[in-house]
Amino acid sequence: MNVMMLLEMANSAFPDRIAFTNGASGETLSYSQLFSRVGERARKIRASDSNRFVKLDVSSLSTPLSLFASGWAGIPYVPLNYRLTDEEIMRLIERVKPATLVTSDDRIDSFQNLEGLEVLDSSDLLAHSGEDESLENDWGMDPEEIAVLLFTSGTTGEPKAAMLRHKHLVSYILGSVEFASADEKEASLVCVPPYHIAGIAAILSSVYSGRHVVQLPNFSAEEWISLVRKHQVTNAMVVPTMLKRIVECLEETGATNAEMPHLASLAYGGGKMPLPVIEKAMCLFPDTDFSNAYGLTETSSTISVLGPDDHREAVASSDELFRRRLVSVGRALPGVEIQIRDEEGEEVASNTRGEIYVRGEQVSGEYEGRGSVVDSDGWFPTRDAGSLDEDGFLFLEGRADDVIIRGGENLSPGEIEDVLMTHEAVNDVAVIGIADEQWGESVAAVIVLKSNFQVSEEDLQSFVRERMRSSRVPEKIEFWQDLPYNETGKLLRRVVREKLG
Amino acid sequence: MPTLKTGARLKSAVCDGEIMVVAAPSDDVNLTCGGEPMIDAASGESGGGDIHPDHAVGIAMGKRYINEAETLEVLCVKAGDGGLAVDGALLLQKDTKKLPKTD
Numbered sequence: 250m251n252v253m254m255l256l257e258m259a260n261s262a263f264p265d266r267i268a269f270t271n272g273a274s275g276e277t278l279s280y281s282q283l284f285s286r287v288g289e290r291a292r293k294i295r296a297s298d299s300n301r302f303v304k305l306d307v308s309s310l311s312t313p314l315s316l317f318a319s320g321w322a323g324i325p326y327v328p329l330n331y332r333l334t335d336e337e338i339m340r341l342i343e344r345v346k347p348a349t350l351v352t353s354d355d356r357i358d359s360f361q362n363l364e365g366l367e368v369l370d371s372s373d374l375l376a377h378s379g380e381d382e383s384l385e386n387d388w389g390m391d392p393e394e395i396a397v398l399l400f401t402s403g404t405t406g407e408p409k410a411a412m413l414r415h416k417h418l419v420s421y422i423l424g425s426v427e428f429a430s431a432d433e434k435e436a437s438l439v440c441v442p443p444y445h446i447a448g449i450a451a452i453l454s455s456v457y458s459g460r461h462v463v464q465l466p467n468f469s470a471e472e473w474i475s476l477v478r479k480h481q482v483t484n485a486m487v488v489p490t491m492l493k494r495i496v497e498c499l500e501e502t503g504a505t506n507a508e509m510p511h512l513a514s515l516a517y518g519g520g521k522m523p524l525p526v527i528e529k530a531m532c533l534f535p536d537t538d539f540s541n542a543y544g545l546t547e548t549s550s551t552i553s554v555l556g557p558d559d560h561r562e563a564v565a566s567s568d569e570l571f572r573r574r575l576v577s578v579g580r581a582l583p584g585v586e587i588q589i590r591d592e593e594g595e596e597v598a599s600n601t602r603g604e605i606y607v608r609g610e611q612v613s614g615e616y617e618g619r620g621s622v623v624d625s626d627g628w629f630p631t632r633d634a635g636s637l638d639e640d641g642f643l644f645l646e647g648r649a650d651d652v653i654i655r656g657g658e659n660l661s662p663g664e665i666e667d668v669l670m671t672h673e674a675v676n677d678v679a680v681i682g683i684a685d686e687q688w689g690e691s692v693a694a695v696i697v698l699k700s701n702f703q704v705s706e707e708d709l710q711s712f713v714r715e716r717m718r719s720s721r722v723p724e725k726i727e728f729w730q731d732l733p734y735n736e737t738g739k740l741l742r743r744v745v746r747e748k749l750g
Numbered sequence: 751m752p753t754l755k756t757g758a759r760l761k762s763a764v765c766d767g768e769i770m771v772v773a774a775p776s777d778d779v780n781l782t783c784g785g786e787p788m789i790d791a792a793s794g795e796s797g798g799g800d801i802h803p804d805h806a807v808g809i810a811m812g813k814r815y816i817n818e819a820e821t822l823e824v825l826c827v828k829a830g831d832g833g834l835a836v837d838g839a840l841l842l843q844k845d846t847k848k849l850p851k852t853d
Contacts, residue, residue, distance in 0.1 A: 250757030254770060258811055258827055390770070390792070392757030416757060423772065423825060425852075428812025450853040486853050516852040542852035551852050 250392035250415045252320045253287075255422060255457045257386055260284040262429050263459055270463045271309050272438070272476045276375075278310050280456075286314055286377055291321035291388075294349065297367060301348040301398070303327045304371075304443065305338065305356065307466035311374040312443045313452045315351060316397070320415070321388045325395040328444035332736060335359045341400055342366065344410065344617075392416035397449060398617060399546050410617040411546045413449075420610035421549040422453050424584045431460035437484040438476055440465040440491065445737055447519060450550035451486060460484065470498035474509075481511040486542075488519035488738035493526045499533055507533045518542035518551070520738040521645060521663065523670055523677075524576055531564060543578035543645065545631055549611040553587065553643050555579030570638070576667070577642040585609035588628065589637055599639045602661060604649045605631045634661065651742055653682030653690050658720055660692060662742075665723070668716050669694060672709065674702035679732050679745045683725065694723035695745055697731055725749075754779050759827070760788040763797025767809050767830020775821040783809070784832025807833035807840060815841035 259268070264281035271277075278286070294302060302319040304312065304327070312328075319326035327345055329338060331353075339360075342350065347365035354370050361368055396415045400408040437460050441447040455462045463480045465473060468491055477485065487495065492515075499507055515530070515537050522541065531539060538557035544550040555577055563575040581587045588596050589603040597603045606628045614629035615621040623629045634646040646661040653660040662680040669678045677697035685691035696709065706726040713722045733744040754760075754774035761768045762783035768791060769783070781788050785802025789795045809815065809826040816823045817836050823844065824834065834841040 250770065254759075254827055261828070262811060390757050390759045419757075423814070447853055454853050518852065540852050554852055 250419045251388045251390055251394070252396050252415055252418055252453060253317055253386075253388045254390075255419070255453060256280070256284060256287065256317050258428060259456050259459055263433075266433060266459060267461050268456065269310050269313055270436075270461065270480065272463045272465045272472075272480070273467070274309075276310055278314075282377075283310075283313060283317070286375065287317040287321055289378060290314060290318035290374065294318060294322035294324065297349060298347050298365075299324065299349040299367060301325050301327050301345040303329060303342065303345060303348045303350045305329045305331055305350060305352040306371045306443075307331060307353075308439065308443045308448070308464040309371060309466065310464075311351065311371045312448075312464070313456070313462075314374060316449065316452055320396055323389050323394060325398045325412075327398045327400075328449075329400065330442070330444045331356075341408065345398065392419070399444065399446060399449075401546050409619065411613060412615045412617055413446075413546075413549055413613050417549045417611050417613045418449070418453060420584075421450065421551075422457050424609075424611065425551065425582060426454045426457045428457055429459045431455075431458040433459075433461075434481070435483045436461040436463055436480050437486075438463050438465060438473065438480070438482045439486065440468045440473060441486060441488065441519070442736060445519075446544065446546040446550045447486065447737075450544075470494040474498065474507075477509050477512055482509075483511055484514045484516075485512065486516040486518070489517060489522040489526065490520070490734055490738035492517055492522070492530055496526055496529050496533060500529075504533065506535065507537075509534065510536060512537050514538045514540065514557070516540040516542055518544065518578070520734075520740070521647075521666075522576065524667070525670065527560075527575060528564070531560065541578050543643065545633075547612065547614045547629060547631075548585075548607055548609075549613060551582060552585045552607050552609070552611075553579050553581050555642070559642075573644075574638075574642050577638070577644045579643065580641045581607075581643070582609075585611070587637065587641075587643060589635060590630075597636075599637055602634060602636045602646055602659070605633045605635045605643070605645075607631060648742075651681070653680075653692055655682070655685070655690050655692065655720055656688040660721060665692065665694070665713065665717065665721050668713055668721075669696070669709065672704065672712055674698055674704040675709075677732050679740055679742065680723065681742055681746050681749065683746075683749060685724075691725070692721060692723045693725040693727075693749055695727050695729050695732065695749065697729055752778065754781065754822070759791040761791045761797075761828075762830050762832050763787065763789050763795075764799050764801045765830035765832040766828055767826065767832050767834075768828035769809070769815075769824040769834065770827050772814065772823040772825050773821075774823075779822060780837050781822070781824075782835050782838075783830065785835070786832075801832045805833045805835055805840070806831060809834060814844040816844045817841055 397413040541555035542551040588606045614623040665680045676699040682690035733741040763786040764784035785805040
């Protein structure tokens, strides 16, 4: 079992199809061009002393090349977050040496002349000797070999290195993608960063389905819209903050229709989608199928999906049970099981909040140097809080650690945020717990107002009081210009907490 | 009759077909392609002979095949003219469920 097998199959089924296009530069690679360059690079990696192949750069054609060449050579691929400082990156590199580091030319000098580190320029990676030696398919098939090491953005301490073995990634692809299911005209626009699990999953599933990938290295709504139109993109995946920007950008031009008739499917995930954003998006893209995906690095990407039919059913329904599913992350993929458990580890009844546990072939739950956090029955504790409704639709309610405990009562920030978001003046909101002498913790809210709207603290408090139990009413409300998000659209509650003091 | 290892790659002795083991029972499995035992793809052996006429149904790349008991599942990674069988019983093509594309 090796991710290379997926590329080998694509290469033998449709060698001349365009596999990847760099949307910024316009460069392309067909499956056969990719395959031969991967083989050439794998031989060079094997001839080196490197135990890891590290990539520190935005998406480009060298991204899929690095992923597959590492698999072929038999060493882990380690894509790093290029937004980290050189100092933070250096600490991660220390943990993966001896390694080859591939980075952009402006960063090469920062990492030159380090013991155990061979540094390459990203653009040199694409250079091809042209000598088409016959390529032996000589990668290992040990399913336990590590395909990818991904540093997770830990909120405390040093980042953890999640280990994804070939068996996890290949199981995910075989369980969710039909081989060669895309026709030649289909194109997928990938704008998630290459060091994010969704970026890795996008490469693997597009290759296996035979779908052309158009890469957008640095996201902007304008560029996204332009590339969708230019390449007649049929599939795209965005995080909620990106969809929000795209909707705003279209609205600024006065558009009532996005006019992207080729866009058959738009998937989103990676964070909580505000209801007004998805509702507006569905109006602007009336012919597009929307899917909401939920997954984690440790689960090799998606574990549950709210599909297009679920979206339409929810929007068309007057029944609150169906309507609220628009903000759920859908149901577990085939081969994946999801449970909600309480603090004692007991499974809870439907519609009860608890911690999300997941089990399946694609679930790794293992960290380098820390071992596995999967229990003896194969269940992985996600540390995400959520609930399942009577039909198995999963609702996310923030991180398990984000719960506010006020006078012994557990409050979900997400519930309060959902209510505040329905106020006409509120553009964005973060609810967190702050230390309180009387209650242990109390509820605080940070509000970003829509432009040209004003509302008082008291008005917002009574707005919540009319809709929820009084314990949920924020005792402190601040108005900010914006909220801190990471690049994949996750609200940085820790930063909000620090800034609130 | 060897045990099959998950992730192992096997090739047909009598056609171009190759498969990868997705799931396998822990006991020995007599897996054949075209009527002849399959060979470890990494072994360098080449096999030989003809496809048995009762086993000439072929395998298609990307399709998954299972036995009746669903204890064995393989993925065809290279198409061939032979058919897969365990103890002489042809494997069945597994239906895949169409999922919405999310990445």
